[in-house]
Amino acid sequence: MLDMGRACARIAVLAAAAVLGAQAPPGRGAPAQGAGRGGGRGISPGGVGSDDKHVVDAAAADRGRKVWAAECINCHGTHARGTDRGADLIRSVLVLHDRYANEIGPFLKKGHPTQTTPAANLTQSQIEDVAQFVHFEVYQTMRSALDVQDVLTGDPKAGAAYFAGEGKCNTCHSPTGDLAGVGKKYSPVNLQQRFLFPQGGGRGRGGRGGAASSTQITVTVTPPTGPAVSGVLVQMDDFNVSLRDSSGEYHSWKRTPSLKVEKHNPFAAHEALLDTITDKNIHDTVAYLESLK
Ligand code: HEC
Numbered sequence: 001m002l003d004m005g006r007a008c009a010r011i012a013v014l015a016a017a018a019v020l021g022a023q024a025p026p027g028r029g030a031p032a033q034g035a036g037r038g039g040g041r042g043i044s045p046g047g048v049g050s051d052d053k054h055v056v057d058a059a060a061a062d063r064g065r066k067v068w069a070a071e072c073i074n075c076h077g078t079h080a081r082g083t084d085r086g087a088d089l090i091r092s093v094l095v096l097h098d099r100y101a102n103e104i105g106p107f108l109k110k111g112h113p114t115q116t117t118p119a120a121n122l123t124q125s126q127i128e129d130v131a132q133f134v135h136f137e138v139y140q141t142m143r144s145a146l147d148v149q150d151v152l153t154g155d156p157k158a159g160a161a162y163f164a165g166e167g168k169c170n171t172c173h174s175p176t177g178d179l180a181g182v183g184k185k186y187s188p189v190n191l192q193q194r195f196l197f198p199q200g201g202g203r204g205r206g207g208r209g210g211a212a213s214s215t216q217i218t219v220t221v222t223p224p225t226g227p228a229v230s231g232v233l234v235q236m237d238d239f240n241v242s243l244r245d246s247s248g249e250y251h252s253w254k255r256t257p258s259l260k261v262e263k264h265n266p267f268a269a270h271e272a273l274l275d276t277i278t279d280k281n282i283h284d285t286v287a288y289l290e291s292l293k
């Protein structure tokens with residue numbers, strides 16, 4: 001049986017990695033619940049790794065719910081999925097990076113609007129509690145998207161329509177070509193994970209989602225003086241970029257306005273999907289792909 005906690009830990013990490021196009025370290029899938037807080041805290045603050053996932057503290061999240069209702073709910077909605085006045089925090093990179101309010105706290109202190117007080121007036125414990133609440137909602141959402149029963153409740157006909165229509169899957173895939181027999185290849189849960197996070201099984205991250213992907217994100221970096229260097233992306237953020245070239249050599253640069261960085265991301269369509277796809281689309285598409293035996 002699928003260990004749901006681990007899958008959720010992994011899905012959150014993968015989502016973060018997918019959004020950033022960054023490479024997570026080899027996955028060991030920290031348990032989503034009950035892991036020592038000490039272990040999660042302190043490790044690479046602000047960084048993303050499978051071993052430092054934010055562990056939800058249920059009591060704090062419950063206290064945070066009150067802060068949320070008083071200060072955030074009108075703009076970000078009951079479940080943090082956003083309204084036309086505030087962003088969807090479930091897909092937020094800032095939230096995915098946050099560990100115990102180390103990102104959300106400074107963000108709010110910078111003068112983010114709240115409903116009754118300036119955000120700078122929230123106490124540190126209110127901020128930590130409300131951050132716990134946001135993480136709790138992220139966890140719940142990822143969990144429901146991955147629920148095994150839900151996976152099997154999709155409508156394959158609606159999935160086929162989405163595949164060839166709104167989802168535009170058929171611009172890259174074919175049910176009789178590259179995806180022929182994909183329903184035989186993966187269990188429904190793995191299939192769902194492969195299609196939401198296709199690069200998850202590859203790049204040495206451990207194949208919970210099934211076979212490793214041979215596709216990789218590449219990058220071309222052109223320094224102001226030197227020749228362009230291309231290779232497989234190792235890491236990229238606002239400050240640094242690094243790659244490994246075809247001879248296996250590692251290159252790294254500080255990012256400056258004159259350093260040109262071109263990213264070639266074959267997974268871009270799948271990453272963009274995470275912003276628009278609904279839970280129903282996910283279940284229908286998986287039911288359809290599952291029928292491709
Ligand atoms: C008046 C409406 C409003 C209220 C109230 C509000 N927000 Fe926001 N929030 C926004 C908007 C709009 C954005 C997106 C623009 C921005 O980053 O400022 C946002 C962005 C955010 C982000 C960053 C998302 C990202 O990925 O960049 C976080 C985190 C956040 N809000 C948390 C909160 C919390 C926690 C509260 C309650 C303490 C709160 N907000 C109250 C409107 C609001």
Ligand code: HEC
Binds near residue numbers: 215
């Ligand atoms: C712009 C091109 C593009 C679009 C659009 C696209 N994909 Fe993909 N898809 C890819 C690439 C690239 C891979 C990785 C293939 C690999 O690594 O072997 C992939 C992988 C997959 C996989 C995993 C296949 C396997 O054998 O592991 C599934 C399933 C999948 N996509 C389904 C979909 C569905 C469903 C949609 C529409 C909602 C979609 N894709 C839209 C390019 C695309």
